[in-house]
Amino acid sequence: MSMNRPVVTALAAALCLLTTACGASSSDDSASDSTTEAAASKTGYPVTLDNCGRTETFKKAPSRVVVMNGASVAEVSTLLALGLQGKIVANQQSYGMSEVPGRAAAIKKLPTGSVKLNEAYDIPREAMLGLRPDLVLSVTTYGFDEKNGFATRDQLGQVGAHSYVSPKGCDDDPSRMTVADSYQLLRDMGKIFNVSDRAEKLIAASEKNIAAVSEKVTGEKKPEVMVLFSNMSMGSNDFSSVLANGIVNDILAKAGGTNAFSDTTKATFADLSKEKVAATDVDAVVVISYNDPNPAAYAKKLLEEFPQWPAAKNNTYVTLSDSMYLGPSNDLAVEKIARLLHPAAF
Numbered sequence: 076m077s078m079n080r081p082v083v084t085a086l087a088a089a090l091c092l093l094t095t096a097c098g099a100s101s102s103d104d105s106a107s108d109s110t111t112e113a114a115a116s117k118t119g120y121p122v123t124l125d126n127c128g129r130t131e132t133f134k135k136a137p138s139r140v141v142v143m144n145g146a147s148v149a150e151v152s153t154l155l156a157l158g159l160q161g162k163i164v165a166n167q168q169s170y171g172m173s174e175v176p177g178r179a180a181a182i183k184k185l186p187t188g189s190v191k192l193n194e195a196y197d198i199p200r201e202a203m204l205g206l207r208p209d210l211v212l213s214v215t216t217y218g219f220d221e222k223n224g225f226a227t228r229d230q231l232g233q234v235g236a237h238s239y240v241s242p243k244g245c246d247d248d249p250s251r252m253t254v255a256d257s258y259q260l261l262r263d264m265g266k267i268f269n270v271s272d273r274a275e276k277l278i279a280a281s282e283k284n285i286a287a288v289s290e291k292v293t294g295e296k297k298p299e300v301m302v303l304f305s306n307m308s309m310g311s312n313d314f315s316s317v318l319a320n321g322i323v324n325d326i327l328a329k330a331g332g333t334n335a336f337s338d339t340t341k342a343t344f345a346d347l348s349k350e351k352v353a354a355t356d357v358d359a360v361v362v363i364s365y366n367d368p369n370p371a372a373y374a375k376k377l378l379e380e381f382p383q384w385p386a387a388k389n390n391t392y393v394t395l396s397d398s399m400y401l402g403p404s405n406d407l408a409v410e411k412i413a414r415l416l417h418p419a420a421f
Contacts, residue, residue, distance in 0.1 A: 216247060
């Protein structure tokens with residue numbers, strides 16, 4: 076899937092792009108707003124956050140939340156995991172699928188605000204102000220840049236709306252992102268909506284799940300893994316959607332693997348020639364879907380293209396989506412990849 080430049084820019088800035096599989100896990104997207112309100116009554120306001128050098132003080136829980144696109148689902152998934160779906164008046168985020176049962180359908184049901192999007196597939200200034208939000212979530216500062224036609228944080232503040240930029244979004248550099256940033260997003264939303272108890276339960280469950288998986292693969296040889304988007308072009312070379320740095324590397328490390336292309340660039344994405352890819356021994360492939368209905372077909376085609384890879388000889392691949400990014404489901408990605416790389420450990 077080729078993407079135009081504004082979308083690619085938003086995606087690269089946002090990839091930044093977690094939940095749990097038990098008890099009080101973030102896979103429980105059905106938590107009710109009544110639970111949220113009960114939790115809120117136990118704590119109190121004001122709640123103050125320092126976000127990208129800007130102080131945001133909340134006197135009450137937001138009730139008209141707008142979630143900007145930014146080629147992410149981290150923010151909307153985090154709200155769903157915390158049972159805050161009833162607070163959303165407009166959401167522009169979707170990957171079309173999720174590792175969490177029911178999440179993609181839940182996102183699809185959310186209101187969009189009937190907004191006409193701009194060339195970057197996001198909410199322009201006048202439309203944003205017309206939604207009368209009291210909280211606007213953006214993946215990076217890109218979503219509040221006046222040059223891009225968006226409402227600035229100051230303009231939102233003037234109409235009584237708070238704004239929030241997700242972790243590592245202040246400098247628009249997701250190459251340094253780790254799973255800890257997913258937990259920070261959960262914690263911040265927990266504070267803003269006074270559901271910190273639920274946020275901490277989700278974090279604790281995710282940490283427990285990841286620790287259990289990592290323990291199983293400790294001491295095992297670390298296979299070389301290629302991580303890339305299916306059917307997406309982001310640069311000039313044949314393989315321009317290969318992830319080289321960022322949260323995916325932390326996920327791979329916790330799953331007992333390593334990124335086969337992490338040394339090709341310091342940026343989040345590597346823009347690689349077919350020759351470079353062919354010359355690299357790839358033990359396993361992780362294909363990420365961004366609104367691609369059949370990422371497995373892409374994975375199989377890729378393995379056929381490079382039959383010399385150990386991954387091709389052993390048919391070693393997995394397809395994932397939202398769990399590979401910032402958000403509440405990273406433990407699911409860790410477990411799925413670990414089972415792919417070290418099946419004997421499970």
